[in-house]
Amino acid sequence: MYSGKFRFLIITFIVLFSTVCFAEDRVVLDLKGCVERAVKFHPELGEYKQDIEIYKAKLLQAQSASFPQIELMALGGPSPKAEKDAISPDIKTDVKSTTINGVFGMITMQVLQPIYTFGKISGYRTAAEGGIKVSEAELEKKRSEIILKTKELYWSLSMIRDLRNLAKEIKDELEKAIKRTEEDLKKDIPSADELTLYKLKTYLGEVKRNLNEIDKNESIIIEALKFMTGVPQNTKLEIITEPLKYEEVVFNPDELISKAFQLRPEMIQIREGLKARQALIDVEKSNLYPQLFFLVKGSLAGATNRDRIHNPYIYDPLNDSMLAAVLGMKLNIDFGITKGKIREAEIEYQKVLEKKKLAESGIPVQIMKAYYELLEATKSARDMDEAYQNAKKWLVTADANIDMGVGETKDLADAVLAYATTRVNYLKALYNQKMAIANLLQASGLDREREVK
Incomplete structure (x- = not known):
């Protein structure tokens, strides 16, 4: 009796142990999860984080100098x-060895x-603190680029999956039309002709090719997202995608420009860079005293x-x-070397000022470009939605006419082609709108606040 229970416990333990040991690791992410992991685990961020640590070490040196x-x-x-x-009472000078x-x-x-030190220590401290903030802003700039790339991959994956659904839908329609045409040809129905059959089979072959390409592209995007999100290669990554849909958004470009001057990492770098460069000028001037x-x-x-x-x-x-x-x-007197170093530091300060001028004139242009691209993408999405709805009605009507015996297969083939074309263009328009929103958020510095939009 007890031996049977003991055997049962052993078998249960072996099953549970093997399940734990050999279960496949799996990570499931949606858009928010992809972005959060990407900005945290992207392999490229490590270098930028080390730059911050370098300036923290410089700050420690500056603080310790006092x-x-x-x-x-x-x-x-x-x-x-x-x-x-040897020296008492007289110093002996005849020591031989x-x-x-x-x-x-x-x-x-x-x-x-x-x-x-006439500002030398405090100058180094201020420069190191500015260096930390500049490096942190550079890290945020890289994270902003990673967010945009992650969104691009995510919405590309969403579009590919929508295209797969469309391809399967078209494949079913074509197979049904091919079967019907073949049956009509056998019955010698006048409306059926071999030309239409060849056309339908040609379309079907193209659809199957697109399905194979979709499978390949989905696998490539999944691997790219693994890299972006820091998921190990031996771990299965599952992405939960939202279907592409039209989004009604309203942005005020003037407000976006104002926000950009506050939030863009480049502007933070410029502000802190100017402080650091001014501090280094003060450091070089302190050598005159x-x-x-x-x-x-x-x-x-x-x-x-x-x-x-x-x-x-x-x-x-x-x-x-x-x-x-x-x-x-x-006091070091070097007859011009220190003055040359001061001049060099002042020129470095002027270089940052030139970057400031460029950013202040370039950022509004970048935002307006992204804004107009969003307007165009939104209008195109609305227009293609109308075209897609009409093509869908066309396909339903052509299919119904054939079922009632008043339509021709070639009309159905034309309707299928129009439906597929408008649906593909509609999905591309929705994808373009999603990416236009993402580009506008990045250009304005709002991508960290609304990073899953």
Whole structure:
């Protein structure tokens, strides 16, 4: 009895274990999930994140420059013999050789505390802080590009799946029309002709080719989305796509331009870049003035074979001690090198100003271009919707006429072709509208706020 229960538990454990171990990993994402993973896990973002860390390290250096700089050094080695008798009562000058029969040890210490640097330390700090914000803005700029690319892939996948549904629908209609035409030919019905049959079979072959191409393109897009979202290659990725549909949107281009000057990463880079460049100008100018500091310097040395001389006029570096605290001033005079560096820093500042001018004139043009493209895409989507609805009615009517015996197969073939063409163009118009919205949001800097639209 117990052995049977025990066997059952073992079998259950094996089944559960194998299910856990061999179950295929799977990730399911919608548009929002794709965008969120892309801006977090895209492989290309790692380089930009490291740039931020570099400037954080520079900021740490700048912040630490205001603290004391301590230098310690320990030395040891062979020591020449030296005795007090050689200088007492008179200094002997007839020493023929030096005997090395001992060792010495020495520790030196220096503490340097900056007092006033005429803006050098604060300038480096401001430049590093600006560098962090510029790098963060560059990261956001890359994320914005990734969002747009992710949307492009997602809506391309949605359109491909809609096209597959259309192709299957057309395939069914063509197969039904081919079967009907073949039956009519066998019955020698006058309205049936082989030319129409060949035309229908030609259309069917083209539809099957398109279905194969759709399958290929869907697989390619799924692999691209895996890369964009950081999904491992051995993990199955399932994308839940929304059918393409018309979207009624209203944007005020003046408001978008105003938002862009606040939100666009490029504008943030320019603002912070100007602060950083101005700080570097101040740093170079500080080299024209003396650097004031407080210095504590000391040493402690001892040797096994040297006498300690207690005379302030005699200093033995291998067997003596010293401690001094002083105020100091350091000024470098280079006859034009510093002025050249100041000029170079000022030119770098002017380069950022030129970028600012370019952005202030170029961003409105970019937004207006995206805005007019959205207007055109929206109008085209409305027009193609009307054409698609009429083509659909045409197809239904042609099919009904044949069922009632008052229509011809060639009319159905023409209706199928018109329906397929207008439906494809309608889906392309809806895709263009989606991408026009995405481009406009990116151009205005709103893509992070409305990143799933």
